[in-house]
Amino acid sequence: MSEVYVNGYFVGEHDSPLELIKALLEKRRKNQLPSTMNVAYHEDKDEVQVNIDAGRVRRPLIVVENGKPLMTEEMESKLEKREMSWDEVLKKNIVEYLDADEEENAYIAVSRKEVTPEHTHIELDSSLILGVAASVLVFPEKNRGDRLNYGSRMAVQAIGIPLQNFLQRDDTTYNVLVYPQVPLVKTDSMEAVGLESHPSGHNLVVAVSTFYGYNVEDALIINKASLDRGLGRSVAYRSFVTEFRRYWGGQEDMACIPDPSVKGYRSEEDYDMLDEQGIIEVESSVPEQGVIVGKISPLRFLGISKEIKMGLQNFRDNSLTISSGNSGIVEKVILTSDAEGNKIVSAVVRDTKTPEVGDKMATRHGQKGVIGLVVPEEDMPFTADGIVPDIIVNPHAIPSRMTVGQLLEIIAGKVGALAAKRINGTVFKGEEEKIRAALKYMGFRDDGKETLYNGVTGEKMEAPILTGITYYYRLYHLVSKKIHARSKGPVALMTKQPTEGRSKEGGLRLGEMEKDCFIAHGAPITLKERFGSDKVSIPVCKDCGVIAIEDHIKNRTYCPLCKNDVIVNVEMSYAFKLMLDELRSLLIYPQIVPESS
Amino acid sequence: MGANCSIFEVGVIIMDESVIQNVLGLYEEKIDSLDISPKEKTALKLSLKDRYAKMRYDPGDAVGVVAAQSISEPATQTTLRSYHRAAGAGLNITQGLPRILEIFDARKVPVTPSMKIYLKKEYNNKDKAVEIASSIKETDLKHIMVMDSLDLANMALEVELDKGIIKQFNIIPDKIISAVKRKVKNVNASVDGNKLIFEIKKDKVTIKDLQALRFKLRDVHVKGIKGITHCIVERVGDEYVLYTLGSNLMKVSKIEGIDTSRLCSNNMFEIAEVLGIEAARNTLVMEIIETLRAQGVDTDVRHLLLVADAMTQSGEIQPIGRYGLSGSKSSVLARANFEETIRHLTDAAVYGLSDDLNGIVENVMIGKTAKVGTGLVDIAMKTQKKEKPKKVAETKE
Numbered sequence: 001m002s003e004v005y006v007n008g009y010f011v012g013e014h015d016s017p018l019e020l021i022k023a024l025l026e027k028r029r030k031n032q033l034p035s036t037m038n039v040a041y042h043e044d045k046d047e048v049q050v051n052i053d054a055g056r057v058r059r060p061l062i063v064v065e066n067g068k069p070l071m072t073e074e075m076e077s078k079l080e081k082r083e084m085s086w087d088e089v090l091k092k093n094i095v096e097y098l099d100a101d102e103e104e105n106a107y108i109a110v111s112r113k114e115v116t117p118e119h120t121h122i123e124l125d126s127s128l129i130l131g132v133a134a135s136v137l138v139f140p141e142k143n144r145g146d147r148l149n150y151g152s153r154m155a156v157q158a159i160g161i162p163l164q165n166f167l168q169r170d171d172t173t174y175n176v177l178v179y180p181q182v183p184l185v186k187t188d189s190m191e192a193v194g195l196e197s198h199p200s201g202h203n204l205v206v207a208v209s210t211f212y213g214y215n216v217e218d219a220l221i222i223n224k225a226s227l228d229r230g231l232g233r234s235v236a237y238r239s240f241v242t243e244f245r246r247y248w249g250g251q252e253d254m255a256c257i258p259d260p261s262v263k264g265y266r267s268e269e270d271y272d273m274l275d276e277q278g279i280i281e282v283e284s285s286v287p288e289q290g291v292i293v294g295k296i297s298p299l300r301f302l303g304i305s306k307e308i309k310m311g312l313q314n315f316r317d318n319s320l321t322i323s324s325g326n327s328g329i330v331e332k333v334i335l336t337s338d339a340e341g342n343k344i345v346s347a348v349v350r351d352t353k354t355p356e357v358g359d360k361m362a363t364r365h366g367q368k369g370v371i372g373l374v375v376p377e378e379d380m381p382f383t384a385d386g387i388v389p390d391i392i393v394n395p396h397a398i399p400s401r402m403t404v405g406q407l408l409e410i411i412a413g414k415v416g417a418l419a420a421k422r423i424n425g426t427v428f429k430g431e432e433e434k435i436r437a438a439l440k441y442m443g444f445r446d447d448g449k450e451t452l453y454n455g456v457t458g459e460k461m462e463a464p465i466l467t468g469i470t471y472y473y474r475l476y477h478l479v480s481k482k483i484h485a486r487s488k489g490p491v492a493l494m495t496k497q498p499t500e501g502r503s504k505e506g507g508l509r510l511g512e513m514e515k516d517c518f519i520a521h522g523a524p525i526t527l528k529e530r531f532g533s534d535k536v537s538i539p540v541c542k543d544c545g546v547i548a549i550e551d552h553i554k555n556r557t558y559c560p561l562c563k564n565d566v567i568v569n570v571e572m573s574y575a576f577k578l579m580l581d582e583l584r585s586l587l588i589y590p591q592i593v594p595e596s597s
Numbered sequence: 598m599g600a601n602c603s604i605f606e607v608g609v610i611i612m613d614e615s616v617i618q619n620v621l622g623l624y625e626e627k628i629d630s631l632d633i634s635p636k637e638k639t640a641l642k643l644s645l646k647d648r649y650a651k652m653r654y655d656p657g658d659a660v661g662v663v664a665a666q667s668i669s670e671p672a673t674q675t676t677l678r679s680y681h682r683a684a685g686a687g688l689n690i691t692q693g694l695p696r697i698l699e700i701f702d703a704r705k706v707p708v709t710p711s712m713k714i715y716l717k718k719e720y721n722n723k724d725k726a727v728e729i730a731s732s733i734k735e736t737d738l739k740h741i742m743v744m745d746s747l748d749l750a751n752m753a754l755e756v757e758l759d760k761g762i763i764k765q766f767n768i769i770p771d772k773i774i775s776a777v778k779r780k781v782k783n784v785n786a787s788v789d790g791n792k793l794i795f796e797i798k799k800d801k802v803t804i805k806d807l808q809a810l811r812f813k814l815r816d817v818h819v820k821g822i823k824g825i826t827h828c829i830v831e832r833v834g835d836e837y838v839l840y841t842l843g844s845n846l847m848k849v850s851k852i853e854g855i856d857t858s859r860l861c862s863n864n865m866f867e868i869a870e871v872l873g874i875e876a877a878r879n880t881l882v883m884e885i886i887e888t889l890r891a892q893g894v895d896t897d898v899r900h901l902l903l904v905a906d907a908m909t910q911s912g913e914i915q916p917i918g919r920y921g922l923s924g925s926k927s928s929v930l931a932r933a934n935f936e937e938t939i940r941h942l943t944d945a946a947v948y949g950l951s952d953d954l955n956g957i958v959e960n961v962m963i964g965k966t967a968k969v970g971t972g973l974v975d976i977a978m979k980t981q982k983k984e985k986p987k988k989v990a991e992t993k994e
């Protein structure tokens with residue numbers, strides 16, 4: 001007896017589950033049951049799962065009956081000419097949607113050729129075995145599986161044209177590629193996905209060579225002149241927002257060029273680029289931490305100071321500045337208001353990012369690397385035709401990763417460029433022989449190799465070198481946004497230890513496990529030096545071990561408990577002093593017993 | 598460090614010559630048998646002595662941290678698959694990371710207790726081995742019966758025994774009945790061929806009673822050692838070795854024909870109880886080493902010896918962790934740093950404990966130089982003070 005579940009709820013048992021499924025499917029195909037219903041039999045658990053609820057991912061497949069696909073080739077051409085509608089196909093149950101469960105019971109053929117009587121379904125198109133993310137890959141059937149995984153994951157990080165209305169938007173950050181190109185080697189599904197109108201890379205001339213070893217460990221050598229021509233150039237947009245609030249007593253934030261009498265006034269040139277309303281002029285260049293919007297807010301705490309303040313003296317400077325590590329040119333300024341009617345100013349700053357040493361680039365075959373050297377064009381190798389590669393990749397990147405598809409893309413791209421047409425690299429549809437033959441026809445070696453000449457000496461290189469065109473992504477990871485070092489800098493208020501994180505100019509934490517390493521090496525003095533960032537000298541009462549009070553006015557240090565001044569200074573980390581304070585809040589009375597010396 | 602070093606006042610560490618001589622003695626013969634000139638031989642011995650002295654840990658070396666890192670770093674590198682077939686025939690003994698955790702946590706009973714049983718020479722043949730195996734393996738009534746059924750006409754329970762098994766293991770039906778009577782009271786039993794018939798001594802016997810009896814009888818222990826669910830005979834070299842699932846050292850060692858000197862179990866607590874703490878320490882080392890080696894981890898034994906020593910030095914097996922070694926450190930701050938911070942601190946407050954700041958963690962916490970490695974030594978300089986007249990003290994005595 002197998003159990004039967006509908007939408008995950010147990011409804012009963014059945015003697016012959018396979019017949020039950022067959023009957024249900026027949027009814028569905030006769031439109032007596034909803035087409036959204038999917039049925040599956042789990043042999044291992046001996047249960048039937050019927051699902052008609054929402055939220056299941058389903059995909060269309062052509063039904064095969066007795067070894068014959070219900071969709072004839074004639075129908076396909078009719079569909080293409082729009083003489084037949086998709087609804088009709090669905091209504092006639094020529095195509096049905098399967099969910100993940102039912103797919104487990106189906107036997108799906110990839111192409112028409114391989115259909116046998118055992119098959120239950122056939123793919124609409126062989127390339128549909130790949131999902132949206134993997135549909136950008138070219139010649140995937142020639143690569144190892146993990147490379148496809150990496151490749152499609154990196155395609156997501158590519159800088160391109162994310163949205164076509166980016167000029168109208170003011171998102172916090174977005175990157176746009178300056179001269180995006182559509183790939184020479186394309187796939188069928190790219191258009192359907194929208195990648196033809198949102199391209200995200202460049203077709204680059206690639207030479208597979210070593211070039212003095214500057215591209216070891218997956219580095220890339222890049223042509224300086226190509227960079228000057230705009231290779232991989234992108235614009236990073238970043239918006240900065242400020243809100244003008246209203247406070248109790250009719251006070252409110254004001255946009256203006258702050259008056260020098262305002263508390264926290266910067267300097268005259270800091271407000272140079274603001275117009276009379278205190279808002280920056282469009283197309284002005286803002287330096288790091290430069291002011292975008294001049295804003296003054298009423299002082300939060302009044303009354304401590306003895307003198308009476310007048311007018312603007314009761315305000316403090318609260319201007320909007322660019323956060324540290326950012327600079328650029330103001331693209332646009334948006335004035336609007338929020339739901340409560342508070343004024344909002346948002347300024348979008350643009351910064352052009354030219355690829356530099358350390359930036360990351362990748363192909364569609366999971367071959368990523370960082371730029372290792374930028375070489376002047378005159379020093380780059382060149383072919384007999386005078387073609388100078390944009391990029392030189394290291395040959396060691398290929399054998400261990402077995403990305404044969406990349407080699408084929410280099411050749412296919414070359415053919416595409418020479419013949420001025422785009423080559424199809426869809427799964428199972430790439431035609432290697434044809435591509436090679438075409439290259440040979442155009443007067444090149446059919447393996448894509450060419451004789452290169454040393455750019456410095458002009459000597460002919462001994463070995464022929466694979467040269468062709470590959471589509472390269474520029475990935476979002478830019479060194480300029482990651483590079484970070486610190487020798488001295490800000491500390492956290494509470495712990496007196498260095499701040500954490502690049503944005504706060506922080507240090508790099510030496511953690512618990514690193515500490516263990518220093519101890520294992522027997523170097524506790526080095527360790528003390530590393531951990532000494534929050535070192536303080538605390539006055540402690542010698543009698544009761546309590547932290548003493550330093551009275552600078554009376555110039556006296558005394559114990560708060562026994563009032564005497566037998567005090568010793570004890571050196572400790574501030575974090576420990578903080579812990580002692582926290583212990584006191586737990587009603588624990590920790591005493592420091594100074595070594596009697 | 599250790600018993601063989603002595604620290605002189607000047608701070609020079611002299612290694613006990615005898616230790617080096619002992620080690621050299623092991624290789625002396627080998628060096629002497631080499632086909633090299635006597636000059637080269639002495640040079641070799643000297644360099645061996647030198648290397649040996651260099652390889653020793655220096656005073657102040659953090660051996661514990663090094664041991665911990667030497668075990669845990671390679672352990673993260675391997676996948677440490679948890680199931681691995683041991684003993685060929687298919688006993689599933691816990692392996693890999695779960696087993697390592699089990700050992701270091703010193704769980705009282707391992708998930709899969711197991712024994713390795715060697716036989717005495719005169720018992721070392723296949724028939725005897727199988728016989729011993731069958732006498733070790735726990736056999737319940739349910740293992741030796743074909744079926745049990747209710748005889749509703751006579752309100753009795755019929756148990757049909759498996760002829761083959763009974764014959765093979767030489768089980769006498771009367772023995773079964775006495776075993777049943779030991780477990781279940783108020784039952785009359787009789788033998789009818791290879792059927793056993795049980796009746797309940799009661800006026801009104803219901804079907805419910807019979808059913809209850811039926812399930813009770815199935816678990817009646819007939820033969821073998823309780824807890825040992827499997828026993829497999831395997832040929833290792835020219836010997837027959839028994840592998841078991843389930844462990845009972847005490848009872849197994851009483852069975853005749855077993856080589857008790859080589860009998861071992863993977864349950865260290867049982868070993869500690871039966872054979873003493875030293876044996877348990879050895880088991881501990883062997884178990885860790887076997888588990889690590891099975892995963893291809895090549896950690897030096899000496900690290901494991903150190904851990905095993907630390908775990909057994911109190912005379913009983915202590916786990917590493919909250920309720921074991923880390924939880925029993927003498928320093929309040931070190932304990933608070935590890936786990937259950939607040940409990941340790943409040944307890945220290947209640948009992949008025951003090952911390953002498955001798956350990957490493959404490960000193961790292963307060964920002965002082967920890968007393969390990971280069972921090973162990975200090976410059977000691979005699980300042981020329983005027984010596985106090987000692988006469989006063991002497992006269993007072």
Ligand SMILES: [Zn+2]
Binds near residue numbers: 543544545546560562
């Ligand atoms: Zn005091």
